[in-house]
Amino acid sequence: MNDFIIEGHGLKRYYQRGNETVKALDGVDVSIRKGEIVSILGPSGSGKTTLINLLSGLDAPTEGTLVIDGKSAAGLSEDELVEVRRGVLGFVFQNFSLLPTLTVTENIELPLLFLGLQADPERTRRVIDAVGLTDRANHLPRELSGGQMQRVAIARALIIEPKILVADEPTGNLDRATGESIIALFKKLAKEDGLAILLTTHNTVFGSQADRAITLEDGRIVALNGPPNKLPLH
Template sequence: MNTENNNAMLIKARGLKKHYRRGIETIKALDGVDLEIRPGEMVSILGPSGSGKTTLINLLSCLDAPDGGELEVGGRQVAGLSEEELVGVRQGVLGYVFQKFHLLPTLTVAENVELPLMFLQRPVDREKTLAVLRLVDLENRAGHLPRELSGGQMQRVAIARALIADTKVLIADEPTGNLDKANGEAVFALFRRLVAEKNLAIVVTTHNLALGALADRIITLEDGRIIEEKINPRV
């Protein structure tokens, strides 16, 4: 086994900055953040509302461009790349999970999961779709419509959708924000399982300290800076 490759850094950020102008005021939404993400680790990002969690997640996902610092995703420098090139960087590396699921209501569960493949113009393999749905315990719901599912199930479909294109890093912004306690815990238990079984990397923001504490590394943001980083010993 080529361990060197398996441990290759998936995301490497140095001095990441994002500033917003509001009138004459400049808001330092992110003010020099260093972060490294490796395969097989789950990193949670905590911090009060407005501390820069979403800004950081959007930069790491290449959905937004930094105003300063360096960012490498899947071994490629992100700075200065065009929209089209960024799509290429995201492909096969990043999967994104939203707070509000964003499933298409007229498509079945399986079709929702397969959507990224359509965008990437890759062949759809229903067996593979079912295998990914099995990972999130929803194989028996493949033919259902989203409205026939609970919120927790919808979020697990969204997670399956984020995994379908051979994703290496799952990035989730407040994925349990719209879920009750039990469903939120189920999502984090699923994350732990994906990290262990698939060697996936997961970066997840949350307001919930108890859920955040389930990660391997717990990073706390305040005013756009990392003020604390805790490492959970592996047992």
């Protein structure tokens, strides 16, 4: 039995644009272990977001096999994909995507609503403390800085105690110092909580701090960096 939490082989994602077939991802193999940070690098249009969407169960591959936390995610409908990612994946987006009318606490507890779970104030407080927002719990998003909003988004992802944290350009809207603090937080979560973290970034400095970095170009992997025993053999 292996310890991969995500295993994708021969992943392809094609789109139809008029008569043209766009190969957003064209045969990619990626496997991610628990407690591992994997960064996906590449220029715009290289397929980073498409790959992260597939690996997080937000989208289904056109071809290939994909297993997330032991459940096959290939060939599933939207409704079936929801069941694969519910309670397993936490998401962080570039523009934070907080609900403007909800306080920090309410935003963080939002995923529990969709999972039909009770909010536990003690757990919420611990998560808020973990991201360093203890004194901002009752603030609205407009009263926070960009870095603080991204920390709220991370706390919101963590409240369900996911096995995988997916972060699409989490430092894209942040200054360098704030970006570094977010990456440091990811490292801490991976090390202490055994969380698998999958992130896309344009920033090669942040990308290089991951356990592994996968570089994409035109929908294909063009470079892999990291310890040889962790590299997928494709």
